[in-house]
Amino acid sequence: YPLCALAVSDERPVSTQSTWGESDPIARAWVPEDAAPLEAKNMCFFGTHLMKGRVTGVVVATGDKSFMGTVATLAKDTANVETPIAKEIRDFVHKVSAIAGVLGVAFFIVGYINNGDLVRNLVFLIGIIVANVPEGLLATVTVSLTLTATRMAYKNVQVKNLESVETLGSTSVICSDKTGTLTTSIMTVKHVMFDLNPVTAPTAGNCTLEIDGKGTLYDYDGDMPRLKPSLHRLLRIGLLCNNAKLVYNEDTGEKKIIGDATESAVFKYCNEHVAKSFQAQDSQYRQEWAEQGGSAKISATQLYRDKHEQMHQIPFNSSNKWQVSIHKQEAGVYTNGEEEQDFEVRPVVVLKGAPEKVLDMCTTFMDNGEEKELTAEIATEIVKQNEFLAKQGERVLGFADLELDPEEYDVSLPEPVCIPAPDEMGDVEGPGILVRWSGEEAKEDEQIIFVRLENQYTKGDRQGETKDVLDHTFKELYHAFAEEVGEKAGAIRIATSDKDFADYEIKLKDAEGVKFTGDQASILSACKGPYRFIGTSRNDANWPFGRPDKEEPGLCFCRFLRHDRPSARHGAWCCSEV
Numbered sequence: 269y270p271l272c273a274l275a276v277s278d279e280r281p282v283s284t285q286s287t288w289g290e291s292d293p294i295a296r297a298w299v300p301e302d303a304a305p306l307e308a309k310n311m312c313f314f315g316t317h318l319m320k321g322r323v324t325g326v327v328v329a330t331g332d333k334s335f336m337g338t339v340a341t342l343a344k345d346t347a348n349v350e351t352p353i354a355k356e357i358r359d360f361v362h363k364v365s366a367i368a369g370v371l372g373v374a375f376f377i378v379g380y381i382n383n384g385d386l387v388r389n390l391v392f393l394i395g396i397i398v399a400n401v402p403e404g405l406l407a408t409v410t411v412s413l414t415l416t417a418t419r420m421a422y423k424n425v426q427v428k429n430l431e432s433v434e435t436l437g438s439t440s441v442i443c444s445d446k447t448g449t450l451t452t453s454i455m456t457v458k459h460v461m462f463d464l465n466p467v468t469a470p471t472a473g474n475c476t477l478e479i480d481g482k483g484t485l486y487d488y489d490g491d492m493p494r495l496k497p498s499l500h501r502l503l504r505i506g507l508l509c510n511n512a513k514l515v516y517n518e519d520t521g522e523k524k525i526i527g528d529a530t531e532s533a534v535f536k537y538c539n540e541h542v543a544k545s546f547q548a549q550d551s552q553y554r555q556e557w558a559e560q561g562g563s564a565k566i567s568a569t570q571l572y573r574d575k576h577e578q579m580h581q582i583p584f585n586s587s588n589k590w591q592v593s594i595h596k597q598e599a600g601v602y603t604n605g606e607e608e609q610d611f612e613v614r615p616v617v618v619l620k621g622a623p624e625k626v627l628d629m630c631t632t633f634m635d636n637g638e639e640k641e642l643t644a645e646i647a648t649e650i651v652k653q654n655e656f657l658a659k660q661g662e663r664v665l666g667f668a669d670l671e672l673d674p675e676e677y678d679v680s681l682p683e684p685v686c687i688p689a690p691d692e693m694g695d696v697e698g699p700g701i702l703v704r705w706s707g708e709e710a711k712e713d714e715q716i717i718f719v720r721l722e723n724q725y726t727k728g729d730r731q732g733e734t735k736d737v738l739d740h741t742f743k744e745l746y747h748a749f750a751e752e753v754g755e756k757a758g759a760i761r762i763a764t765s766d767k768d769f770a771d772y773e774i775k776l777k778d779a780e781g782v783k784f785t786g787d788q789a790s791i792l793s794a795c796k797g798p799y800r801f802i803g804t805s806r807n808d809a810n811w812p813f814g815r816p817d818k819e820e821p822g823l824c825f826c827r828f829l830r831h832d833r834p835s836a837r838h839g840a841w842c843c844s845e846v
Contacts (some may be wrong), residue, residue: 282312292653293319299773299804305335307585311805332744353434357409360402368400455533458662460485461653462498462827463636475540486545495545497637500604502826506538506669507572509593509618511583514539514567523565530663535569544570546602575601579615579679580801582809590621594801594811596679597671614674615730615799617811618825619667623654629806631813631822639824650825668823670812675809678759679800686763688793691781695788699737700777702791703749703762716791719749737784738777743802749794758799758810762792772802 280287281293285806301308312325313335331337350358355726372393379389413434417427427433456471468479486493495503512527512535524530543550546568576595584591586613597616601611619626632639633646640646657664674680686706694702721740725731742762750757761769762778770792776782783790803809814822 270346272791280323283317283319284313284713285825290434300774302805303585303587307587333826337639339645347798350433351435353409357405360405364400364402368397372396398844418569426780435755454563455663457530457533457537459657460502460827461657462536462634463496463504464649466653466657475537476544485541493545495604497543497604498826499541499544501634501669501824502667503538503541504616505618505620505669505826506534506617507569508578508595509591509620509667510535510538514569515563534665536617538570542572542602545604546572547559547576549602572602576616580803582804588621589625590619590705592617592619592813594618594810613680615672615677615679615811617672617802617823618668618671620665623664623666626668627651627825629823630668630825631814633734642822643824667826669826670821670823672811676756679798681759681796684761684795684797686761686769686793686795688763688781688791692791693783693785693788694791696784699784700783701737701745701789703785703794705749705753706793706795717749717752719745719747719752725777735832737789738782741773741775742779743769743772745776746772755796756799756810758801759796761797761800762794764792765788 280296282296283293295309297309299310301310305311314324316335329335332341375396376389376393379384379392383389410430413430416433417430418425418781420433453496457469457475458471460469467484468475469475470479476485478486482488485496485499487496488494510527510531512525512531514523514525514535517521525535527535527677550568550571553575554566557566557571557574576597577595578595580594582588582592593616594615596613598613599611603609619629627642627647627650630642633642633650634640652668655663678766688704693796694716696702696718698718698720699722700718703717705717721735721737721744723735723740723744725733725735743757746757746760746762749762750760753760764781766771771777776784781790782792801809801811803811806813806815812820812822814820
């Protein structure tokens with residue numbers, strides 16, 4: 269399938285538009301990946317283009333075994349399917365030919381018996397057969413199809429092949445994923461479901477209108493609207509777990525939402541609610557933004573995101589069917605009413621995706637602003653609601669979040685300065701590395717801790733064998749050292765040089781200044797810093813992800829957003845054989 273496996277640690281943008289039509293560049297990097305080749309983050313394909321930078325790759329497949337070669341093979345093996353009108357004409361011609369042949373032979377036999385003239389009756393046989401040939405069939409079919417194509421042209425349907433006109437007339441269902449060709453590629457939020465109640469959203473005009481009656485989306489103190497608590501949590505997820513953005517054209521003054529059709533619909537809905545609900549805070553933050561030299565033409569959502577710094581993200585892919593993002597939340601920022609906040613800063617996990625996938629990660633649900641246990645009865649009711657909405661032909665997304673403990677996942681600490689002594693070695697008794705610890709557990713004196721590394725290979729030809737010390741990754745070192753000092757691995761920083769902290773996926777032997785000779789090992793430096801979130805999948809994420817096998821707390825299910833399907837384009841349809 270793939271052509272190259274990357275061998276660089278930094279992400280590089282790669283354009284895959286020529287391969288599968290994705291307009292935005294996709295980040296590619298040298299990271300371990302268990303996903304299918306098409307979804308793997310460390311693979312590039314023939315025909316894709318590196319947008320910037322330089323990379324080193326390892327060719328793993330060429331020719332027919334490459335991705336493009338596989339596509340070409342499948343296309344070559346595809347058989348042409350005969351159209352309905354071709355089948356009807358062929359059947360009609362066979363029947364007419366049979367009738368003409370039978371009549372000709374019958375008259376030949378009768379004539380020959382009557383007069384015995386072979387030549388005269390043979391000419392009569394040929395005449396009868398020719399007389400039965402439908403000479404006007406070709407012209408009749410062509411004219412009929414042409415008239416039909418002309419009528420379809422008045423309805424903005426461009427006919428590429430005349431035979432497809434009759435084929436289209438014989439079609440009862442058309443399945444297509446060509447968003448933007450058969451559709452306008454525009455989606456809108458039609459229903460929002462929270463507190464176990466569906467609320468209708470306006471599909472045109474002001475998204476904050478309460479179509480189902482005043483008080484369905486907002487609570488009112490006098491005339492001042494305040495978002496319902498459950499809706500506020502839902503909007504927070506829609507704003508942060510979203511890559512769409514609003515851009516301004518400085519020349520024309522026009523504004524446009526850039527992003528996926530689904531994310532753009534969520535962006536538009538959430539942006540208008542934020543602008544309405546947080547007017548006072550929005551004005552304050554907009555002024556601060558301007559004082560920092562930012563553009564005055566900034567959306568309410570961009571301000572909201574700026575106050576909720578993103579620390580990590582796992583993008584959506586077709587295998588997971590979900591997207592997760594982690595943000596830093598400060599107390600008192602974008603508060604909704606009189607919320608109790610007993611923290612200064614904490615990380616918040618926000619997730620969206622297919623409702624059944626999201627629901628599987630949740631242990632609580634949001635009801636009237638309170639988190640309650642997600643029982644089997646409630647889960648069944650949510651599944652029924654999802655099925656009901658999906659059967660109406662609309663796309664349904666599930667939303668969930670998790671507010672992490674600010675002490676266990678402390679993101680308020682400054683990044684430490686951790687510089688090791690160059691080429692410093694120490695005696696060891698066994699396979700491992702020495703680490704000089706200057707974290708909280710070290711008190712006033714630094715400690716040099718021996719970290720034993722004896723992990724085994726879990727796959728490949730060497731499965732079950734013990735790894736050499738320098739074949740361990742820094743991720744394994746981080747976890748082993750975290751157990752020694754009683755800290756979480758995400759809060760530890762290990763430095764091998766004065767340039768940067770060691771990357772999790774790098775092997776010890778590939779790092780600068782790391783050595784192991786059997787009786788001596790390098791002394792690395794470690795210190796404590798703000799919690800660092802890592803992981804590219806649900807299994808290797810270093811924060812709670814609703815994994816029952818690890819007895820972790822699940823997320824809080826915050827309900828649905830439902831979207832209209834894209835409407836038909838008022839331009840041309842490109843028709844071909846179905």
